[in-house]
Amino acid sequence: MNSQTNFSTRRSFLKQAGMLSAGFPALGFLSPSDSNFNMDDESIHIIGPKPGYSPQIGTLVSMMAWMRATVLRSVQNMNQSDLDFLFDANSNTIGSLLMHLAATEAYYQLNTFQGFSDDKLPADFEKKWMGANDLGEAARKQIKGHDLKYYVDIMTETREATLAEFKKRDDAWLMKVDPHYFANQPTNNYCKWFHVCEHESNHNGQIKWYAKRIPGRKSGGE
Amino acid sequence: MNSQTNFSTRRSFLKQAGMLSAGFPALGFLSPSDSNFNMDDESIHIIGPKPGYSPQIGTLVSMMAWMRATVLRSVQNMNQSDLDFLFDANSNTIGSLLMHLAATEAYYQLNTFQGFSDDKLPADFEKKWMGANDLGEAARKQIKGHDLKYYVDIMTETREATLAEFKKRDDAWLMKVDPHYFANQPTNNYCKWFHVCEHESNHNGQIKWYAKRIPGRKSGGE
Numbered sequence: 401m402n403s404q405t406n407f408s409t410r411r412s413f414l415k416q417a418g419m420l421s422a423g424f425p426a427l428g429f430l431s432p433s434d435s436n437f438n439m440d441d442e443s444i445h446i447i448g449p450k451p452g453y454s455p456q457i458g459t460l461v462s463m464m465a466w467m468r469a470t471v472l473r474s475v476q477n478m479n480q481s482d483l484d485f486l487f488d489a490n491s492n493t494i495g496s497l498l499m500h501l502a503a504t505e506a507y508y509q510l511n512t513f514q515g516f517s518d519d520k521l522p523a524d525f526e527k528k529w530m531g532a533n534d535l536g537e538a539a540r541k542q543i544k545g546h547d548l549k550y551y552v553d554i555m556t557e558t559r560e561a562t563l564a565e566f567k568k569r570d571d572a573w574l575m576k577v578d579p580h581y582f583a584n585q586p587t588n589n590y591c592k593w594f595h596v597c598e599h600e601s602n603h604n605g606q607i608k609w610y611a612k613r614i615p616g617r618k619s620g621g622e
Numbered sequence: 623m624n625s626q627t628n629f630s631t632r633r634s635f636l637k638q639a640g641m642l643s644a645g646f647p648a649l650g651f652l653s654p655s656d657s658n659f660n661m662d663d664e665s666i667h668i669i670g671p672k673p674g675y676s677p678q679i680g681t682l683v684s685m686m687a688w689m690r691a692t693v694l695r696s697v698q699n700m701n702q703s704d705l706d707f708l709f710d711a712n713s714n715t716i717g718s719l720l721m722h723l724a725a726t727e728a729y730y731q732l733n734t735f736q737g738f739s740d741d742k743l744p745a746d747f748e749k750k751w752m753g754a755n756d757l758g759e760a761a762r763k764q765i766k767g768h769d770l771k772y773y774v775d776i777m778t779e780t781r782e783a784t785l786a787e788f789k790k791r792d793d794a795w796l797m798k799v800d801p802h803y804f805a806n807q808p809t810n811n812y813c814k815w816f817h818v819c820e821h822e823s824n825h826n827g828q829i830k831w832y833a834k835r836i837p838g839r840k841s842g843g844e
Contacts, residue, residue: 445808446808446812448812466813467820575670590681591669594669599823601821602823602824604824604827605824605826605828606831609831
């Protein structure tokens with residue numbers, strides 16, 4: 401084991417973590433007034449209770465903020481052509497994946513804050529989010545021609561609505577169990593919202609994969 | 623809005639959640655004795671404190687178990703050919719991605735349980751995990767020719783080591799801050815282990831993408 405090996409290892413792990421030593425520029429990308437990034441840079445990597453929320457909800461909020469910053473880092477500086485890039489006929493554009501994240505969050509707002517079940521969604525919700533929710537052909541037809549700000553504004557607006565509702569609730573609500581949800585089994589609100597969070601990472605893995613294959617682009621994770 | 627639209631929406635959201643109504647078969651795939659799945663089916667979708675762990679560590683453990691079950695569901699029934707499938711010259715096989723998840727977890731064990739920094743890793747660790755950690759060319763050369771059990775056994779063994787250490791620690795340890803870690807900023811152990819967890823979802827998004835493109839296979843998420 402020599403220093404070169406060590407250096408390679410260290411760089412690889414930093415790359416794997418999605419954060420090379422140049423910093424965590426997604427935070428600089430958003431304005432300080434965006435309420436989903438209103439923690440300063442120094443606290444973004446501290447998962448735990450946050451002021452304004454009950455302890456467990458605050459912990460969840462800190463995870464969601466960390467995850468969102470990671471996704472936004474993957475797409476920073478992308479132009480419309482990057483966001484509309486379609487790798488193959490069955491792929492989704494990066495723009496549609498960003499919209500899909502917002503659609504998922506909007507759905508879980510309805511489900512957990514308002515008690516809507518999956519088969520009784522409001523008509524205006526279906527109209528607004530169906531393409532983004534379904535991805536595939538519907539999204540390829542409907543979601544294109546936008547710049548990054550368009551998507552980030554929708555994601556941010558949706559997140560702000562989530563945070564406003566979280567502020568009104570407590571840890572007992574977070575632990576509340578829906579007797580039949582995932583796989584028709586008992587599922588608590590924490591699990592539904594943890595899914596909203598990890599789901600961003602799921603598609604971030606695809607976003608980074610596509611980003612590496614956009615002709616002329618070099619950035620993107622493994 | 624008609625019932626067909628609603629049905630389509632509901633199915634789509636269940637698909638998006640990675641859990642069609644047939645159930646959550648990854649749990650059946652593992653033997654009940656696997657210690658990282660020793661909660662019964664009825665509690666897998668309950669995120670929160672778990673017996674044997676401090677409250678916050680137990681909550682993290684429940685997220686890691688849920689995430690792992692989701693990853694294993696993506697690869698269930700895959701044979702060696704599926705696990706060695708290489709989409710293009712820059713891709714990683716699904717087998718190497720599974721090994722990469724174990725390597726990442728092994729690295730964070732060293733970092734958070736033993737205090738190793740990224741540039742001073744033990745030689746035996748580098749030898750064992752380097753290919754899986756680096757992915758790319760090293761992984762394409764080294765990681766192939768194995769069945770699913772080979773990968774799952776390594777992932778499970780690695781997880782068991784994590785859980786054994788978690789049981790010895792408390793929430794104060796989970797909140798302990800490394801002053802310079804991600805982006806050279808303060809990072810607590812909860813953030814490092816949340817990253818280990820969401821990192822599984824990141825690569826699961828890629829695993830499902832590859833799975834859909836294995837000739838002859840139909841399964842896999844969007």
